[in-house]
Amino acid sequence: MIYEGPKIIELGESEALARALGVFKSVESTLVPSGDDAAVVGLLDPRVVITTDTMVQNHDFDLGWSSAFDLGYKAVTTNLADLVAMGATPRGLTVTLVVTKDTRQSWLEEFAKGLQAGCDNHASQCEIVGGDLASGDQLVIAVTAIGDLDQPNPVLRSTAQVGDLVVVAGTLGKAACGLDLLRSADKTLADSYPEYVEIQKRPIPDLVLGMELSRIATSMMDISDGLSLDSARLARKSNVTLRLERRLLEGYAAVLEQAAQSINSRVEGSANQWDWVLHGGEDHSFLATVPPGAKLPRGAKVIGRVDHRAENDIYLDDQPLAAAGWDSVTG
């Protein structure tokens, strides 16, 4: 990924932004677009749903792996998944980008294309309505997303009911598998499993499925830090215990087994598909609880059930499952 042409610092903020902003499309709900002190977005419901997420160079991403387009795309989809996990329809995004003195204008424009592509593919009625371009020693991408509440009540993490089924919508472990493939000393490995590497670089949460699931869910969240850690959070917030079943998770592990074996056939390999499924983050799939009689939307899969609060937050079959996932400060 080579980015050529002038550096942003050579153009200055106004000129750099003027060129990059041309990439963005407008949507009907934006009443005042970016370019004033603030933007104005018209919602259908006066309850605005808001979330924010940040990615820091060399901590959350590596420019050797991820293109500017990838990073823009990922910044959008990770935030949109959080809105949908509340049952909200995405309407607007603000994007803060800290660039370095070496960042090229062409990088910025590819990043903008990635942002727009994330909206186009996942939330075509969502616009990039504001942002800030700043200068620093490393790249930082901070996105805030706002959404329109699309149902009577937001879907919280704290309202799972004993007797509910535990449901997942989306992939589990593929992004973590992709990360291990990228990290392998054998650089040909990543090319052998492009699907998993792509999901790591550009998560593609199924927001339509997420919205459908949100309409029947008693509780719901975005799985960003791994199934075990996020399940434990939901269990604690709801004061219940989640009992997951290995047989119901077999399918997620089975598709990753070959990739794990490929990594392990290399000198440094110590991959395990179950670690990815249980503890791997960044798929940005949805974890929900639904009443036992509910009709599941196509693509949602039962992985366990909600039980009375026990000694541990989550169990896998009869064994306590330790929550092990990503901490954004300690890594």
Next chain:
Amino acid sequence: MIYEGPKIIELGESEALARALGVFKSVESTLVPSGDDAAVVGLLDPRVVITTDTMVQNHDFDLGWSSAFDLGYKAVTTNLADLVAMGATPRGLTVTLVVTKDTRQSWLEEFAKGLQAGCDNHASQCEIVGGDLASGDQLVIAVTAIGDLDQPNPVLRSTAQVGDLVVVAGTLGKAACGLDLLRSADKTLADSYPEYVEIQKRPIPDLVLGMELSRIATSMMDISDGLSLDSARLARKSNVTLRLERRLLEGYAAVLEQAAQSINSRVEGSANQWDWVLHGGEDHSFLATVPPGAKLPRGAKVIGRVDHRAENDIYLDDQPLAAAGWDSVTG
């Protein structure tokens, strides 16, 4: 400013946040506070106003000058001023904070106190409803603010009318004067003019006055990058020319004259109070245009008038005034 005790990285994200979040107060309009995938804020009007602004260590602030409290306070007030400049009442903030491996928990907690104090003093019905704590090589503070539109139409930059008066609400040049005082090799100078140094560290825009002004303004904006640069932006957006009068700005310059002389009495000094008034940023006062017959709120001052589009964006008396202010990328 010494911050002691454990480092954030030693505590981890969850524990560090749990301790810092206790500082924040809740307000009635927050329907779902931080702690879920997203927050939910109940607005009176379904048109949400949104803005974002970022500060990067060693580019936008210096830890030798600004305390953690100062930075939290400034991050809040600069964003709230942007909302008010649209005629919106602040309702919620999300805060992204990138910390380094050396940042102390006590710094984080003072920062949180500064955020809350900014709300308490300027927008008591605004809550910190979300955020993200990340790890990086330098501190970055990115805030997004949302507000409730409090009048029939947002007040734009693009709607100044020929014949209007140009009005300022708030100080001009004090923050820039404070910056030059801090930069002086004579470290006693900053202590001699605490008011200007404080405004640089912790801008205190009069949001109540700003809201009153917004109700009669034909156009309005927050002066963040300096009177000349921001006036030029407003003029261009509205396709008019602003004619400012030196005699109407004399008062702003007069109060800063002594500080300029003090700096100039030192070896390296080359300060000028008129440079501060015309080109200095960061006071976060309000620039507005109002119809000639309008009754100005107490504290708003006329500094010129709106004329038909001429060759230049702005004039000071009969001379074109060059727009010279802050570019957040080139500095």
